[in-house]
Each structure stands twice: as structure tokens, then as C-alpha cells.
Amino acid sequence: MRxxxxxxxxxxxxxxxxxxxxxxxxxxxxxxxxxxxxxxPGTTLYFVDDNDELRPQFRRTERLGTxxxxxxxxxxxxxxxxxRTEIAxxxxxxxEVTTHPETIExxxxxxxxxxxxxxxxxxxxxxxxxxxxxxxxxxxxxxxxFVQFTPESEIRRTCxxxx
Amino acid sequence: xxxxxxxxxxxxxxxxxxxxxxLGSLAATWAITESAGEALVASNQRRISETxxxxxxxxxxxxxxxxxxxxLDRVRDSVGPDTLVVFEDLRSVDGxxxxxxxxxxxxxxxxxxxxxxxxxxxxDRPWLLVGAPVMITDPDGERAPSGIExxxxxxxxxxxxxxxxxxxxxxxxxxxxLVLAALLALVTxxxxxxxxxxxxxxxxxxxxxxxxxxxxxxxxxxxxELTVTINEMAESVQGSMATMERMRADARRxxxxxxxxxxxxxxxxxxxxxxxxxxxxxxxxxxxxxAGMAITETRRLVRMVEDLMxxxxxxxxxxxxxxxxxDMVSAVRDTLRARNRLDRVELHAPQEVPVRVDxxxxxxxxxxxxxxxxxxxxxxxxxxxxxxxxxxNLVVTDNGPGLAEHVVxxxxxxxxxxxxxxxxxxxxxxxxxxALENARLHDGDLTAGNGDDGGARFVLRLPRAPGQTxxxxxxxxxx
Numbered sequence: 001m002r003x004x005x006x007x008x009x010x011x012x013x014x015x016x017x018x019x020x021x022x023x024x025x026x027x028x029x030x031x032x033x034x035x036x037x038x039x040x041p042g043t044t045l046y047f048v049d050d051n052d053e054l055r056p057q058f059r060r061t062e063r064l065g066t067x068x069x070x071x072x073x074x075x076x077x078x079x080x081x082x083x084r085t086e087i088a089x090x091x092x093x094x095x096e097v098t099t100h101p102e103t104i105e106x107x108x109x110x111x112x113x114x115x116x117x118x119x120x121x122x123x124x125x126x127x128x129x130x131x132x133x134x135x136x137x138x139x140x141x142x143x144x145x146f147v148q149f150t151p152e153s154e155i156r157r158t159c160x161x162x163x
Numbered sequence: 164x165x166x167x168x169x170x171x172x173x174x175x176x177x178x179x180x181x182x183x184x185x186l187g188s189l190a191a192t193w194a195i196t197e198s199a200g201e202a203l204v205a206s207n208q209r210r211i212s213e214t215x216x217x218x219x220x221x222x223x224x225x226x227x228x229x230x231x232x233x234x235l236d237r238v239r240d241s242v243g244p245d246t247l248v249v250f251e252d253l254r255s256v257d258g259x260x261x262x263x264x265x266x267x268x269x270x271x272x273x274x275x276x277x278x279x280x281x282x283x284x285x286x287d288r289p290w291l292l293v294g295a296p297v298m299i300t301d302p303d304g305e306r307a308p309s310g311i312e313x314x315x316x317x318x319x320x321x322x323x324x325x326x327x328x329x330x331x332x333x334x335x336x337x338x339x340x341l342v343l344a345a346l347l348a349l350v351t352x353x354x355x356x357x358x359x360x361x362x363x364x365x366x367x368x369x370x371x372x373x374x375x376x377x378x379x380x381x382x383x384x385x386x387x388e389l390t391v392t393i394n395e396m397a398e399s400v401q402g403s404m405a406t407m408e409r410m411r412a413d414a415r416r417x418x419x420x421x422x423x424x425x426x427x428x429x430x431x432x433x434x435x436x437x438x439x440x441x442x443x444x445x446x447x448x449x450x451x452x453x454a455g456m457a458i459t460e461t462r463r464l465v466r467m468v469e470d471l472m473x474x475x476x477x478x479x480x481x482x483x484x485x486x487x488x489x490d491m492v493s494a495v496r497d498t499l500r501a502r503n504r505l506d507r508v509e510l511h512a513p514q515e516v517p518v519r520v521d522x523x524x525x526x527x528x529x530x531x532x533x534x535x536x537x538x539x540x541x542x543x544x545x546x547x548x549x550x551x552x553x554x555x556n557l558v559v560t561d562n563g564p565g566l567a568e569h570v571v572x573x574x575x576x577x578x579x580x581x582x583x584x585x586x587x588x589x590x591x592x593x594x595x596x597x598a599l600e601n602a603r604l605h606d607g608d609l610t611a612g613n614g615d616d617g618g619a620r621f622v623l624r625l626p627r628a629p630g631q632t633x634x635x636x637x638x639x640x641x642x
Contacts, residue, residue: 024200024204024282024284024289024319024322024323024326025282025284025289026281026282026283026284026289027281027282028267028281029267029268029271029279029280029281030208030279030280030281031275031277031278031279032208032209032212032277032278032279032280032293033209033212033213033216033277033278034216034277034278035216035276035277035278035295035296035297035298035306036216036217036219036220036223036278036295036297036298036313037220037223037297037298037299037300037306037309038220038223038224038226038297038300039223039226039228039230039297039298039299039309039311040228040299040300041227041228041229044302056302062227062228063224063225063226063227063228064223064224064228065224065225066224069224129302132300132302132304133299133300133301133302134220134223134224134300135220135223135300138304162302162303
């Protein structure tokens with residue numbers, strides 16, 4: 001009997017061990033979620049080829065840049081290449097981007113008359129790709145708000161290439 | 164049980180309650196800190212790794228690819244101090260704690276495509292290591308490592324403190340409960356112990372002879388049942404005792420009545436035998452012998468009835484001591500002289516032993532002892548008187564065969580005969596019993612045994628001053 005848990009000091013020890021065991025100790029390596037992304041040697045823009053189809057064009061800009069950067073670059077046109085743009089040239093290329101939970105809202109310096117439906121797809125696909133490459137969701141929809149009021153501003157669009 | 168286990172009911176209850184409480188609070192503390200602590204740590208780690216991911220993700224679009232040193236520095240700045248950013252041979256490091264980053268973690272980052280964490284303890288403080296590979300996402304959504312790896316070290320001691328506070332709170336609650344449990348145990352022990360104590364007191368009173376002692380049963384539990392049972396037992400014992408007492412009293416009264424009733428006819432008979440004794444000379448030889456026998460037997464009958472009446476008085480408790488200062492030696496000598504025994508008994512005694520006794524009763528004791536020795540033992544019969552500081556001893560020895568071993572315990576019994584064949588002895592059979600009663604009346608004692616030379620040896624031991632008790636006090640069974 002004497003060899004049992006005989007004295008208060010033993011109980012105190014048990015208590016201490018139990019309490020001390022509940023601290024923050026070292027651990028192994030654990031997974032902690034998705035890795036960050038957003039690095040790229042350049043940005044991808046979408047233009048129209050001779051078959052009136054959207055064609056991605058990679059611009060080596062050294063960095064990926066934001067959605068706004070990508071769309072602004074798109075508005076500057078295709079330059080000297082075998083693709084064309086369906087967006088009317090404009091001197092103002094700054095694009096304002098607002099990100100909502102499931103939507104990206106672009107304020108473009110254009111009217112609805114400045115773009116054809118393919119031109120709208122160009123903007124949508126460029127913005128969508130930049131967003132995805134920056135770590136965004138592929139299901140995000142794009143809403144283009146034109147300078148003057150038009151019902152087209154309310155539509156939440158997806159890129160036809162990635163549906 | 165071992166000696167560490169307390170014996171009393173109260174400490175045992177206390178210890179039991181305390182043990183249960185300590186175990187309970189230990190279990191609760193362990194469970195709380197284990198789960199809550201884990202949850203706390205996990206949520207903190209998740210928050211930290213999400214923050215780091217977000218900080219990296221916020222600057223990646225500005226980072227050139229392949230990155231130069233300035234780009235790595237930019238990523239490192241965005242994450243904060245104690246951060247290491249690696250791309251192929253390029254390194255950007257800040258803070259001494261970056262040394263804590265383990266090879267294990269770097270391996271996991273290089274080979275995987277997800278953020279990983281690892282806890283380490285350095286200088287008694289917990290740290291969280293976060294390792295994140297930076298990915299390249301192509302337009303299709305496919306991801307591939309960019310080759311940029313970000314490692315950072317974050318302090319977890321705030322979490323440690325939160326967990327510690329949790330443990331302290333649980334321990335404090337446990338201690339408080341322990342106090343409560345002790346109080347509860349005391350209250351419970353009181354509830355159990357009070358009836359037990361009452362029962363014990365009742366049992367003690369019963370054992371001490373107070374047969375009226377009872378305990379009022381309270382409640383309907385086992386203790387109450389026990390109380391009822393003990394009360395019933397006391398009731399039954401009391402009834403039996405009363406019956407037995409009544410029967411003994413009846414027997415005693417009968418003996419007293421008989422001896423009393425015998426006295427009157429016996430005195431007549433005595434008177435007649437006196438007359439007979441006076442006229443034996445005129446009788447024929449055989450008639451004279453018969454008359455002599457009648458006279459002897461009548462005297463014996465008278466003595467027996469007198470002894471019986473004396474015994475009855477002892478039994479009835481109506482005996483009174485008349486103590487006076489007496490010289491023991493001269494009292495003994497007077498007794499021997501009055502019975503003409505001085506020439507047959509050797510008296511060994513100092514000059515004078517003053518003692519306070521009832522002279523008549525001392526005479527009865529000495530006469531009985533000496534008569535007994537002369538009747539049953541062989542001469543010489545010796546009587547010795549010794550005194551010590553508190554007692555006077557009177558020793559009567561004879562030179563006979565002594566007392567048989569089976570006789571010794573019974574010599575003071577009434578009507579005891581050592582030799583059953585010898586039915587007709589001159590004594591009444593009550594002499595030694597009366598002597599013992601008289602000795603006890605003086606707070607003394609009378610013992611029988613055998614001397615060193617084999618003869619019977621009776622020792623009367625009387626206190627020198629029995630006066631602690633008032634003279635004339637009554638003795639015997641209370642009625």
C-alpha cells in the first residue's frame with residue numbers, strides 16, 4: 001500500500017505534468033493552405049484574329065501586374081501584329097477595378113458604341129485571366145461599366161474561351 | 164489498510180471527496196486545455212499563415228519574373244521581419260530568427276505546392292515557421308512553382324499565454340471546487356457521524372448498566388434501522404434482566420423466609436434439648452447417646468440457620484459495617500481465646516497493628532478461617548499478621564495435604580464440599596462464603612491457595628483505612 005500514490009506531493013506532480021503537457025510544443029510540418037500566386041514574366045491580352053476569334057497574346061512585361069494594368073494595356077491596342085482589336089482607340093486608358101466577392105467591376109473609359117460584342121469579350125477575357133493569374137477564382141464574373149448609361153453595364157459576363 | 168489511509172470516518176470521507184474532486188478537476192482541466200488549447204493554437208496558426216499568404220499575394224503582381232535581388236527584397240519587406248526569400252541562388256534575409264527555419268520545412272516547401280507550417284520552441288518560447296512557395300498560374304488556372312520560396316518566423320508566445328491563462332482558470336476553478344467538496348464532505352460526515360455517535364453513546368450506557376438507554380431513530384436510512392434494532396435489543400435485554408432479577412430476589416426472599424420461620428421452632432427445640440442435656444445422667448447408656456446426638460445436631464442446625472440468615476442479610480444488602488479502631492493482633496488473640504483455640508494455633512504477629520474494622524465481622528472471619536483449618540487441615544495451624552503501608556494481611560496456614568487444584572476456585576462457594584463422600588461435617592458449609600462477604604464488605608479480599616510446604620493457605624487482606632467509604636453504608640444488589 002505504501003508504494004501507491006501515497007503523498008500529496010505525488011498528486012501535485014501528476015497535476016503539474018498534466019497541466020504542463022497542455023502547452024504549445026514543437027510539431028512536425030503541417031499543411032496550411034493554398035500557396036500564394038501572382039508571379040509571371042508578363043501579362044496575357046486577348047485580341048481578335050482573322051477568323052474573328054479571340055486569340056491570347058502574351059506581353060512580356062516582366063511582371064504580371066494587376067487586372068487594371070492588363071485591361072489598360074489591352075486598350076492601347078495590339079500594336080504591330082497579325083491580330084486586331086474590336087475596341088475603339090481611346091486616349092484615356094486608365095481602368096478602375098473594384099473587386100466584389102463574386103464579381104469584378106471594371107469602369108472603362110468607353111461607351112457601348114466603342115466596342116463590338118467581341119470587343120467586350122476581349123475585355124472580359126483579359127480581366128478574367130489577369131484575375132485568375134493573380135490567385136483569384138475562375139468562377140468570378142466580370143461586369144463592365146461604360147461611361148454612359150446602358151443596360152449592358154449591368155450584365156455579369158464570363159469569358160467564352162474558358163466556359 | 165496502510166497507515167497513510169486515515170482511520171476516522173470523517174477524514175476518510177474528506178479524503179474521498181477530495182480525491183474525487185482532484186481527479187474530476189484534473190480530467191476537466193486536461194480536457195479543456197487539450198481541446199481548447201489545440202483549437203486556440205490551430206486558429207492562430209491558420210490566421211498567421213493566411214496573413215503571410217495574403218501579404219505575399221499582395222505584392223506578387225509587382226514582382227518581376229525571373230526575380231532579381233530587388234524583387235526578392237520587396238517580397239521580404241511585404242512579409243515583415245525574420246523572413247527569408249529564396250530564388251535559385253538568390254537570397255534575401257532579414258532578422259536573426261530566420262535561422263530557426265528548419266531543413267524539414269524547406270524540404271516540404273520545395274517539394275510541395277502549398278503553404279506549410281511548423282512549430283518550434285526556442286529559448287522557451289514557441290515560434291511558428293511558415294513556408295510558402297510562390298506559384299505561377301497560367302491562363303487556364305494551372306499552377307506551377309515559380310521557384311520563389313518565402314519563409315518567415317512568427318511569435319506564438321501570445322497563444323502560449325492564452326493557453327496558460329486557460330489552464331490557470333481551470334486550475335483555480337478546480338481549487339474552488341475542492342474547497343466546496345471539502346465543505347460538502349464535512350456536512351455529509353456530520354449527517355452520518357451524528358447518529359453514529361449517538362448510537363455509540365447509547366451502547367456505552369447500555370454496557371455500563373443503564374438499561375433504559377435508547378436512541379431516537381431519525382430518518383429511514385440504514386442507520387435508523389440499526390438504531391431501531393439496537394433499541395429492540397436493549398428492550399429484550401432489559402426484559403430478561405428484570406425477569407432474572409425478580410427470580411433471584413424471589414429465591415433470596417425464600418431462603419430468608421425459610422430461615423426466619425425455622426428460628427422460632429428451633430428456639431423451642433433448643434430449649435427442649437437444654438432440658439434434655441441437663442437430665443442425661445438419669446438415662447440408660449444407649450438413650451444417653453441418642454440424646455447427646457440430638458443435642459449436637461440441634462446445635463448444628465441452629466448454627467446453620469444463623470449462617471443462612473447472615474447470608475440472606477448479605478444478599479438483601481441490609482448488612483451494616485460498624486467500624487472502630489482495633490488492634491488487629493489483640494483482636495485475633497481475643498477470637499482464639501474466646502473459642503479456646505490458643506493452645507492449638509501458633510500466632511505469629513508483631514506487637515500491635517492498628518486497623519479500622521468491624522470487630523464482630525473480623526471475629527467471624529478469623530473464627531471461620533481458623534475453624535476451617537483445624538477441621539480440614541493438620542496441625543500445626545499457624546496464624547500470621549503482617550502489615551504493609553496500605554493493607555493488613557492475615558495469613559492462616561495448616562500442615563495438611565492442601566487444596567486440590569479443582570477445589571481452589573470453589574472453596575468460597577456456598578455449601579461447597581471438597582470431598583463429596585464426607586457429607587457430615589460440623590460446619591454449616593457457609594462459613595468461608597460468609598468470611599469472604601465480610602472481607603469484601605471492608606473493601607478487602609480473601610484468597611485461598613496452598614503454601615510452599617503444601618498446606619492450605621488462606622490470606623485475608625484488609626485495607627488499613629477503609630474509611631474512604633462511610634461507615635454503615637449498604638452493600639449488595641440494588642433493588
